[in-house]
Amino acid sequence: xxxxxxxxxxxxxxxxxxxxxxxxxxxxxxxxxxxxxxxxxxxxxxxxxxxxxxxxxxxxxxxxxxxxxxxxxxxxxxxxxxxxxxxxxxxxxxxxxxxxxxxxxxxxxxxxxxxxxxxxxxxxxxxxxxxxxxxxxxxxxxxxxxxxxxxxxxxxxxxxxxxxxxxxxxxxxxxxxxxxxxxxxxxxxxxxxxxxxxxxxxxxxxxxxxxxxxxxxxxxxxxxxxxxxxxxxx
Amino acid sequence: xxxxxxxxxxxxxxxxxxxxxxxxxxxxxxxxxxxxxxxxxxxxxxxxxxxxxxxxxxxxxxxxxxxxxxxxxxxxxxxxxxxxxxxxxxxxxxxxxxxxxxxxxxxxxxxxxxxxxxxxxxxxxxxxxxxxxxxxxxxxxxxx
Numbered sequence: 001x002x003x004x005x006x007x008x009x010x011x012x013x014x015x016x017x018x019x020x021x022x023x024x025x026x027x028x029x030x031x032x033x034x035x036x037x038x039x040x041x042x043x044x045x046x047x048x049x050x051x052x053x054x055x056x057x058x059x060x061x062x063x064x065x066x067x068x069x070x071x072x073x074x075x076x077x078x079x080x081x082x083x084x085x086x087x088x089x090x091x092x093x094x095x096x097x098x099x100x101x102x103x104x105x106x107x108x109x110x111x112x113x114x115x116x117x118x119x120x121x122x123x124x125x126x127x128x129x130x131x132x133x134x135x136x137x138x139x140x141x142x143x144x145x146x147x148x149x150x151x152x153x154x155x156x157x158x159x160x161x162x163x164x165x166x167x168x169x170x171x172x173x174x175x176x177x178x179x180x181x182x183x184x185x186x187x188x189x190x191x192x193x194x195x196x197x198x199x200x201x202x203x204x205x206x207x208x209x210x211x212x213x214x215x216x217x218x219x220x221x222x223x224x225x226x227x228x229x230x231x232x233x234x
Numbered sequence: 235x236x237x238x239x240x241x242x243x244x245x246x247x248x249x250x251x252x253x254x255x256x257x258x259x260x261x262x263x264x265x266x267x268x269x270x271x272x273x274x275x276x277x278x279x280x281x282x283x284x285x286x287x288x289x290x291x292x293x294x295x296x297x298x299x300x301x302x303x304x305x306x307x308x309x310x311x312x313x314x315x316x317x318x319x320x321x322x323x324x325x326x327x328x329x330x331x332x333x334x335x336x337x338x339x340x341x342x343x344x345x346x347x348x349x350x351x352x353x354x355x356x357x358x359x360x361x362x363x364x365x366x367x368x369x370x371x372x373x374x375x376x377x378x
Contacts, residue, residue, distance in 0.1 A: 053311055055337035077287050077315040081338070089341045103289055111318055 004029065004066045006052035006082050007073035008039045011098060011119075015070065016043060027061055053081045055089070063090035072098040072117075080104075083113045109143055136214040139202065146207050149177075152217040156197040159221040166191035168216060171209035178202040236300040238263065238326075240286035240316050241307035245332070247272035249304065254279050261295050264307075286316045289323070298324045305331040310338055317347055 001024045005012045008030030019026045020043065028043070029052035030036050036049045050057035052073070063069065069086040071079035076099060083095035097113050099105045102120040109116065121138070140149040154160060160168055165176060179187045182198030195201070195217075205213055235258050239246050242264035250262045251274055260279030263286045264270065270281045284291035286305065297303060303320035305313035310333045317331035330348045333339040339351035 053338075054335065055341070075311070077309065077311040080315050080318075081311040084345070085338065085341055088345055101288070107289065107319060107323060110323060 001025070001067040002062070002065060003027075003068045003070060004061050004063060006069065006071045006079075007098075008032075008035050008047065009072065009074065011072040012070075013039060013042070015072065016046065020046070029057060029061055053078050053085070055085065058082075058085065058090060063092060066090070066092050068092065068094045068096065070096045070098075074100060076100050076104050076108075080108060080111065080113065083108075084111065087112065087114075105141075136210060142204075147173075147204055148207050148210070149202065149204055150210060150213065152201045152203070152213060154195055154197055154199045154201065155218055157220050158197070158218050160195050160217055161197050163195055164191065165189055165193045165195065168195070170203075170216065171205065171212040174203050174205040174209055174213060176201055176203050235259070235302060236296075237261070237302045237304065238292075238295055238297050238300045238320070240264075240303070240305045240313075242269035242272060242281075243306065243308065244272065246304075246306045249306070250279060251277060261300075263291065263295060287312055287319070289319060292316075292319060292324060297326060300326050302326065302328040303330070305329075310335050314338070314342055314347070321347070 003019055003024050004027050005016050005019075006029045008028045012028055012030070016026045016028050026046050028039055028047050029050055030039060030047060031049070031051055033049060036047050039047045048057070048061050050060070052058070052061075052071070063086055066086070069083060069092045071082040073079055079097040079099070083097045086092040086095050094114055096115045096117060097108055099108060099116045099118045102118050105116045105118050105121070137151045138148060139151055142148065170176070176189045179189050179193060180200040180202070181187060181196065187193065201217060203213065237253055237258050238261045239250050240263045242250070242262050246262060246264070247269075250260050254260045254277055261282060262270070262273070262279060263282045263284055265283070265285050267283045273281070280295070282291070282295050284294070286292065286307065297320055303317065303326045305316040305320075307313055313331040313333060317329045320326040321329035328348065330350060333342060333349050333351050334353050336351050336354045339349045339354065343349050
């Protein structure tokens with residue numbers, strides 16, 4: 001795959017390095033001369049010096065044959081324009097933009113960017129993973145329809161422990177897609193799958209159901225919830 | 235009409251001044267408070283220090299209620315992003331942006347953005363002036 005990385009900062013450098021190791025063809029576009037020299041010394045002759053949001057630079061970089069363009073500069077407006085022009089003018093099949101201001105992720109999606117990466121949210125998710133109080137973790141926001149992929153870890157004292165999946169009453173439009181057991185092995189869920197403490201349950205759900213979902217999987221026995229009953233009575 | 239102008243450089247300040255004199259309700263945004271010195275003493279519009287590609291800033295100045303938005307900062311990409319936010323996120327009926335780079339201007343015009351490229355306009359005027367000069371066989375030096 002031919003991948004053009006625009007922005008040769010830390011993110012661009014490590015990304016290019018990883019892609020090269022995976023056997024991809026990579027080109028980095030970077031504006032700063034000293035940075036270019038450093039990148040070339042480290043990664044070899046895969047650096048083009050220039051303004052990656054200039055159409056002339058994009059032509060030189062071979063955007064028209066790129067399978068993917070990844071814009072990881074420090075300026076959101078540049079990342080947006082690079083991806084939009086790549087898509088609209090050069091017909092690049094996939095574009096990924098780094099979002100420096102997390103608020104811009106939603107705007108980028110609405111303005112046609114395929115995929116955004118957001119360092120702040122990634123770190124937040126990591127922190128959430130470290131904190132047992134945050135039983136529900138966002139994995140992915142899906143475009144359109146307000147759907148999210150979330151992960152819930154089942155605490156040892158939860159009322160759902162020992163229940164079969166078919167007995168658990170989920171909020172509307174929520175589907176369990178995968179269960180990862182405590183030892184890390186994945187399990188395709190079926191209605192007879194028994195929930196165990198430490199299981200990570202991955203679900204697709206609507207954003208507004210998050211709180212209800214968290215309750216379903218983490219609430220202790222005997223707790224009356226505003227979200228209604230926990231299980232379908234047997 | 236309510237107009238929000240992003241960028242208080244020469245063009246932004248002059249545009250704001252003229253619209254203000256015509257009696258429009260003008261808000262000027264610039265990241266640098268120093269830039270507002272370009273506005274005349276009797277400017278009646280609102281001056282807001284902030285980054286126009288920040289949706290919170292746009293919301294705070296009430297861009298959603300504006301009839302027009304004009305992005306004239308020095309950065310092409312900043313203008314492009316702000317104008318798209320005004321038009322497609324906040325639903326401003328008329329969103330204009332200046333794009334120096336003619337290639338990018340062409341692309342964004344085809345994507346439905348109302349754009350002005352000073353580079354293209356200046357080149358066209360210069361070419362016209364040169365052509366009329368040639369007709370005069372190098373004499374006179376009359377410029378329109």
